[in-house]
Amino acid sequence: AQSVAQPEDQVNVAEGNPLTVKCTYSVSGNPYLFWYVQYPNRGLQFLLKYITGDNLVKGSYGFEAEFNKSQTSFHLKKPSALVSDSALYFCAVRDGGYSTLTFGKGTMLLVSP
Amino acid sequence: GAGVSQSPSNKVTEKGKDVELRCDPISGHTALYWYRQSLGQGLEFLIYFQGNSAPDKSGLPSDRFSAERTGGSVSTLTIQRTQQEDSAVYLCASSLGGSGGGAPKFFGPGTRLTVL
Numbered sequence: 638a639q640s641v642a643q644p645e646d647q648v649n650v651a652e653g654n655p656l657t658v659k660c661t662y663s664v665s666g667n668p669y670l671f672w673y674v675q676y677p678n679r680g681l682q683f684l685l686k687y688i689t690g691d692n693l694v695k696g697s698y699g700f701e702a703e704f705n706k707s708q709t710s711f712h713l714k715k716p717s718a719l720v721s722d723s724a725l726y727f728c729a730v731r732d733g734g735y736s737t738l739t740f741g742k743g744t745m746l747l748v749s750p
Numbered sequence: 751g752a753g754v755s756q757s758p759s760n761k762v763t764e765k766g767k768d769v770e771l772r773c774d775p776i777s778g779h780t781a782l783y784w785y786r787q788s789l790g791q792g793l794e795f796l797i798y799f800q801g802n803s804a805p806d807k808s809g810l811p812s813d814r815f816s817a818e819r820t821g822g823s824v825s826t827l828t829i830q831r832t833q834q835e836d837s838a839v840y841l842c843a844s845s846l847g848g849s850g851g852g853a854p855k856f857f858g859p860g861t862r863l864t865v866l
Contacts, residue, residue, distance in 0.1 A: 737798050
């Protein structure tokens with residue numbers, strides 16, 4: 638079975654500081670990895686993905702993620718957090734022979750002014 | 751429309767009643783997915799459509815749950831004899847198919863189902 642883990646239920650960071658939201662995965666083959674963000678009362682929005690190529694992937698709203706095969710991780714990062722980044726973040730991995738995704742349980746990011 | 755739409759946005763029903771949830775995917779997206787989001791449970795995959803067929807329905811929690819898709823577009827998720835544990839936000843997503851699973855999925859705003 639393929640799975641993804643987000644070890645932190647919540648991450649707190651002050652505005653202007655760098656942020657990291659952690660994600661580790663387990664797959665049988667090469668992973669397709671994704672980050673999605675969910676703002677309050679909104680649907681999930683795609684942030685970025687890793688399929689192949691450079692390990693550092695850049696996405697929307699200044700976010701980036703680093704694929705680390707040896708550590709089976711795909712942590713989400715941003716150099717300088719904004720209060721408006723406060724939201725629920727989901728890491729996801731491609732699952733099985735089809736294009737279904739397995740999602741982590743989500744990490745709530747709270748950025749304080 | 752420009753994005754994935756779902757209706758109704760909220761549904762309150764009594765235990766034992768049947769409900770139908772609707773999803774209108776982005777035009778041209780051949781792949782459609784249903785997920786369920788429960789408090790503290792993250793996103794739970796329910797079913798995947800490619801066109802009108804469902805190659806993966808492994809996530810449907812019981813035979814009270816069914817889904818269909820017609821015309822390669824609109825999909826309905828039906829829950830029969832609803833139970834309180836069915837209360838959740840039901841999310842629909844669509845994506846361009848045939849890209850090996852790498853296409854990003856676009857999610858609708860969800861239907862919040864409350865079973866009393």
